[in-house]
Amino acid sequence: INAEYMGIQDIQNQRSELEDVNIKIAQAEEKLRLDPNKLKAQNLRDNLAQLETKKADLEVQTNESNLSFPEARDRLMAKIKEDNTLILTTDKRVKDLKKIVENYEKQMKDLQGEMQTNKTCLLYTSPSPRDRQKSRMPSSA
Numbered sequence: 001i002n003a004e005y006m007g008i009q010d011i012q013n014q015r016s017e018l019e020d021v022n023i024k025i026a027q028a029e030e031k032l033r034l035d036p037n038k039l040k041a042q043n044l045r046d047n048l049a050q051l052e053t054k055k056a057d058l059e060v061q062t063n064e065s066n067l068s069f070p071e072a073r074d075r076l077m078a079k080i081k082e083d084n085t086l087i088l089t090t091d092k093r094v095k096d097l098k099k100i101v102e103n104y105e106k107q108m109k110d111l112q113g114e115m116q117t118n119k120t121c122l123l124y125t126s127p128s129p130r131d132r133q134k135s136r137m138p139s140s141a
Helices: 001-032 036-065 068-124 129-133
Strands: none
Touching: none
């Protein structure tokens, strides 16, 4: 019994130590999260990324400005052809979508006409109980 008690006591002590270590870790993480140097480093990384993007853009502009006139013209013509192809593709897609919309509108119109016809037909083919007592047909007398 004494050995069991000592084992349980050791486990409780270890749990207590573990809780203390977890508390210290949480405190250290919070301190690190609020550390001005860490925040400054993050800002510097963000600035570096922005500057690298700007540098790449400037390099592209510099390369374009160093092109000879025929090379610049060829590059511009290629861009124009690419843009025109995109415009044609988009125009074709718009026309196709317009046709699809027109077909749907026609189908809706046809269905509305059918519904109107069926509605009218139902009104005249569904006699009320009163109509059963009176004949609709003129009497032959």
